[in-house]
Amino acid sequence: MMTRDLTNLMAAAADIVRDAATIATEPPKDLTISTKAHRNDLVTAVDKAVEERIATRLAEIAPYPLLGEEGHDIDSFAGRVWVLDPIDGTLNYVETHRDYAISLALVEDGVPIAGLVYDVVASRMYEAIRGEGARVNGSLLPRLEPRHRDDIVVITDIKELDALPRLREIVTLSRGHRRYGSAALECIEVACGRAGAFVHLWVAPWDIAAAILVLTEVGARVSRIDGTPLDVRYKGSIVAAADPAHDEIIERLVRDAT
Secondary structure: OHHHHHHHHHHHHHHHHHHHHHHHHOOOOOOOEEEOOOOOOEEEHHHHHHHHHHHHHHHHHOOOOEEEOOOOOOOOOOOEEEEEEEEEOHHHHHHOOOOOEEEEEEEEOOEEEEEEEEEOOOOEEEEEEOOOOEEEOOEEOOOOOOEOHHHOOEEOOHHHHHHOHHHHHHHHHOOOEEOOOOHHHHHHHHHOOOOOEEEEEEEOHHHHHHHHHHHHHOOOEEEOOOOOEOOOOOOEEEEEEOOEHHHHHHHHHOHHHO
16 A cells, blocks of 8 residues: 555656756746855755745645755654755756756655656656666666676766775776766666766765665665765765675775775
């Protein structure tokens, strides 16, 4: 019964997200842009409008508390909570006009039980319900094949390479590295097998709450950079990869250093 209810709920949520995405694809000519933590941490009027529309419509169908990047806050993660990033990849949205997503997860007592990541420009809706696999536009995503550390493309940023010399060594021995500028879509690249690992030092709940459910439903391993479990309620690092690459990356980053 719960799975059927979640399926119906997330189908309605997906329609809400697609509707809100039109705000991004048809923005006002005078797009107000401001910065948050630093000059490349952008927020636009579109981010705020997308969050507000989704929050309003979710409240009509499932009025759980909502944690949103652009202003909605919660008292706790007890029970069910929506976690929303209205535009994950705002710099991409402003500068390259692609590789940005809307990420929405339903979290129960801190554990993602359903989620979706909508690649707006590509019109791809990635969805997962805990224990039911992951899908893209309704088609089941296959389980990931085993991959070794030296045989994968690693998604990471120059900041991580500068901060973690051992990660630079991993990338040097791998098939190379990429960076797309949206943590949710970078996780999706791993979930779809188009990349082998995603390593980042700092992600927030709204960045990854939906995407890590997609990852785990296709068999990827997700942890903090020291190998400890990742709790989506808290900001921190992430390593996402199929086995044995996940353990091989952790081995090189942490255990070989001790």
